[in-house]
Amino acid sequence: MTVLSQHLALAKSVADAADGFTLPHFDDRDFTVDWKQNQTEVTEIDRNAEQLIVEALVTARPDHGVFGEEHGLAGDATSPWRWVIDPIDGTSGFVRGIPVWATLIALTHHDVPVLGVVSAPALGFRWWGGVGIGAHVERRGVHREIHVSNVDDLAEAQVSITHSSGWDELGLTSNLVSLQQAARRSRGVGDFWQHMLVAEGAMDVAVDAVGVEPYDLAALKPIVEAAGGTFTDRFGEMTHLHDTAVSTNGRLHAEVIASLQP
Known part of the structure; x- marks a missing residue:
């Protein structure tokens, strides 16, 4: 297994944990909504999901940095490897009951993204891809490789x-x-x-x-x-x-x- 494949396995495992936390709260509507300075919504689910993700990544990769939307930088700030995460992309939809939201987990090397995992549990989709590993989607246990269209007009x-x-x-x-x-x-x-x-x-x-x-x-x-x-x-x-x-x-x-x- 390549190093990037090992990082992918970690990212997917962390996404599993995040999905297990966020989806029940989305279904139960058991959260409150605050407003950030940029006038976008935030919930305690965003903050707690990010904490869960950061703690898992810092524990598994103590020599990496981790940057999140809600809490900023954790881990090794000097590392060329940095995880960049958004615990709930699409919070405005999340709070209104729209299922178009996802946890985003990226790994960057010298500020260049080399790996991404996008997990949208309310839609039932997860995408991942990166350097040397292709691009993939999984929906309800069915996996396939993906490729852009060939439309040129x-x-x-x-x-x-x-x-x-x-x-x-x-x-x-x-x-x-x-x-x-x-x-x-x-x-x-x-x-x-x-x-x-x-x-x-x-x-x-x-x-x-x-x-x-x-x-x-x-x-x-x-x-x-x-x-x-x-x-x-x-x-x-x-x-x-x-x-x-x-x-x-x-x-x-x-x-x-x-x-x-x-």
């Missing part, structure tokens, strides 16, 4: 667009509308799921909201790339560290990025 493409006030502030909302109109079909799936649908080949393009954070993106990027896709910011830079994210099947990427420029 935007007029035949399925796109997912997440409108947000950030796009308005950039003066680019009309660009998003034009992109939607140019595509065969447009959907607004949002959060992690749109990018995983690109990795599966079900969607061809996903454009995220302005204002995303590294912990929103770190687990998604290696899965999309392992599936043969391209994952960048709105300028086409291959990073998870900026506040925008665009994933495509690769064939359409240059055209999509060009369409998002002022």
